[in-house]
Amino acid sequence: MDQLLQSDERVDRIISQNLDIIQSPSVFSFSLDAILLADFAQVPKHHKGKIIDLCAGNGVIGLILSQKTKSPIIGIELQKRLANMAERSIQMNHLEPQVSIINGAIGDAADWIKKDSVDVVTCNPPYFAATEKSTRNPNQHLAIARHELHTNLDEVMKVTSGLLKMNGKAYFVHRPDRLLEILETMKANRLAPKKLRFVYPKIGKEANTILIEGIKDGKDTGFRVLPPLIVYDDGNQYLPEVSAMLFGKEND
Amino acid sequence: MDQLLQSDERVDRIISQNLDIIQSPSVFSFSLDAILLADFAQVPKHHKGKIIDLCAGNGVIGLILSQKTKSPIIGIELQKRLANMAERSIQMNHLEPQVSIINGAIGDAADWIKKDSVDVVTCNPPYFAATEKSTRNPNQHLAIARHELHTNLDEVMKVTSGLLKMNGKAYFVHRPDRLLEILETMKANRLAPKKLRFVYPKIGKEANTILIEGIKDGKDTGFRVLPPLIVYDDGNQYLPEVSAMLFGKEND
Numbered sequence: 001m002d003q004l005l006q007s008d009e010r011v012d013r014i015i016s017q018n019l020d021i022i023q024s025p026s027v028f029s030f031s032l033d034a035i036l037l038a039d040f041a042q043v044p045k046h047h048k049g050k051i052i053d054l055c056a057g058n059g060v061i062g063l064i065l066s067q068k069t070k071s072p073i074i075g076i077e078l079q080k081r082l083a084n085m086a087e088r089s090i091q092m093n094h095l096e097p098q099v100s101i102i103n104g105a106i107g108d109a110a111d112w113i114k115k116d117s118v119d120v121v122t123c124n125p126p127y128f129a130a131t132e133k134s135t136r137n138p139n140q141h142l143a144i145a146r147h148e149l150h151t152n153l154d155e156v157m158k159v160t161s162g163l164l165k166m167n168g169k170a171y172f173v174h175r176p177d178r179l180l181e182i183l184e185t186m187k188a189n190r191l192a193p194k195k196l197r198f199v200y201p202k203i204g205k206e207a208n209t210i211l212i213e214g215i216k217d218g219k220d221t222g223f224r225v226l227p228p229l230i231v232y233d234d235g236n237q238y239l240p241e242v243s244a245m246l247f248g249k250e251n252d
Numbered sequence: 253m254d255q256l257l258q259s260d261e262r263v264d265r266i267i268s269q270n271l272d273i274i275q276s277p278s279v280f281s282f283s284l285d286a287i288l289l290a291d292f293a294q295v296p297k298h299h300k301g302k303i304i305d306l307c308a309g310n311g312v313i314g315l316i317l318s319q320k321t322k323s324p325i326i327g328i329e330l331q332k333r334l335a336n337m338a339e340r341s342i343q344m345n346h347l348e349p350q351v352s353i354i355n356g357a358i359g360d361a362a363d364w365i366k367k368d369s370v371d372v373v374t375c376n377p378p379y380f381a382a383t384e385k386s387t388r389n390p391n392q393h394l395a396i397a398r399h400e401l402h403t404n405l406d407e408v409m410k411v412t413s414g415l416l417k418m419n420g421k422a423y424f425v426h427r428p429d430r431l432l433e434i435l436e437t438m439k440a441n442r443l444a445p446k447k448l449r450f451v452y453p454k455i456g457k458e459a460n461t462i463l464i465e466g467i468k469d470g471k472d473t474g475f476r477v478l479p480p481l482i483v484y485d486d487g488n489q490y491l492p493e494v495s496a497m498l499f500g501k502e503n504d
Contacts, residue, residue: 177474227456
């Protein structure tokens, strides 16, 4: 297996899913947010659906979703190096041909995937506006994943909506400070927000992550705010829900 | 004190605030939501502000706010019977002239209160659209308080914005299923949403109440989702934060 890896890479294990995934601190490592999004997304169990993961990074979301569905999953990732890592992780887990990766810009998604044909789109996009320079990472790989240098909320929503069939579902993970913009951009792109879940690092802390479901051409009614997802207890241990996502359910 | 009361009325005590309040099961009793809103609202401590409580009901929010500020507080309540109850509660607590009640429609607020002059507006409005008939209470007093029969979100936001001075603050309590509409209506009326707090009945339950702060002509940035407010523990006992709002802080 080692010859599959470049020098700065390592293989991490997502214990709960029995998956191996190639990571690299110098180009991309998935965060808890990706795990939360993969858990939040509802996908059809059968094999007849079509699932697209935009801004796929090292492919972590597609890999996890493959454990919840028999439908094909296609990730789209702009950065060649990351798309290549994802491809090798797919092979390592023997998940081809269910899971595949396209190396390209999400704006070109319609070149490969038929419009109005997709059941579920997931996306863990860059969180920070390109104008927010203060926190920009000098490492270009990491900067592209974190800052809206090559895409932005408008494009993410437009591409998502274009791919989805009517009543298809979109799932996003993002930051609370952009919630208003996310809701507006979804609405402007025919994605009706349906479920919102707030992730709080601890019980007394402000939310630092949001999970949101939208339905293409969905009705305006029936919007819900799901139970709070609290990550750590007061002793900085994962609470059971998150622990199960990472390490599987305890047997007792 | 008894001769102050009509036959269907009783006096309840808000222990945490040392306040007595006239209630009536047949016309209006305040809910926990009013307590949560009064707690959530940030008011200037000094006496130079101006605070308006729209849809004041039996005046509970104004009464509680009087314990947090020296500024005058004016409630506006459409229903004569409720405004009268509020007035008697104000007298009972010797809070005149700091707290007063106007019996009238919020749409006429500008007849009594100068536009662009108010520091803080609070409002616990009717939650249900007039078209939602299923849950409408046959009792007209209760129906007006619960359903948008005589006002609606548009008017609440328009009146709030009209009263507030620039950078004045608005505080609302409402239901999560109307969050999207609330955010849109706020924005359409120059109220920038700034803080959102979700109230969950228990840790594993969906939010059933939202608290939201808006700032008139505020910037688009700096939106925050505050720590979750969880009402009951698994044994249906109030958790400490809510218990303190109702009964005061424990001494230990």
